[in-house]
């Protein structure tokens with residue numbers, strides 16, 4: 001594609017979602033939350049009683065996914081078959097299922113064109129695991145956002161609490177570590193920085209700090 005893309009990859013809970021949204025707002029660019037597509041595929045499959053190892057059935061679901069992203073200020077409303085599932089997909093249960101589904105090559109291929117379609121004028125901020133390595137390898141700016149697993153578990157814990165959901169910090173840490181292991185060790189599109197990615201460790205950084213760093217990198221390249 002000819003459009004400008006900023007690829008933001010990294011493990012779950014590193015702050016990609018928030019940072020990507022803020023950068024997209026600043027630039028007035030489109031935003032792709034690619035993880036939501038894997039979460040939606042998993043949720044739709046679970047609701048239909050499909051096994052997370054049934055590659056053929058999962059591929060069909062990924063290909064036919066009827067999803068609409070409606071942005072409402074800070075919040076993006078995610079509609080699956082006309083139903084608002086924005087909060088239903090944001091838990092570690094669905095995150096875990098998503099990472100199982102995401103390990104299947106046929107599912108990744110089914111979602112590829114759909115992701116590339118987001119790269120339209122004036123530009124796209126793409127958030128995921130393989131934005132810089134697979135989906136947008138030509139992106140002029142690639143960021144790899146990380147943070148320690150403990151810090152990421154703490155952030156998820158706070159997020160869930162704010163959303164009024166119960167969680168245990170130690171079980172969140174276990175789930176995050178299991179998901180990291182699955183995402184980095186899988187055969188297809190494993191989580192890793194692109195060769196030309198710039199890594200930012202956010203463990204000790206505030207959100208505005210990270211946004212400022214990325215903006216500085218953008219202006220260098222702009």
Ligand code: C5P
Nearest residue numbers: 012034035036038098099102128129130
């Ligand atoms: O980013 P998020 O936590 O919503 O992603 C959920 C899961 O989807 C990840 O753990 C990962 O397995 C998968 N994923 C992926 N490739 C992406 C985005 C997400 O494999 N580009």
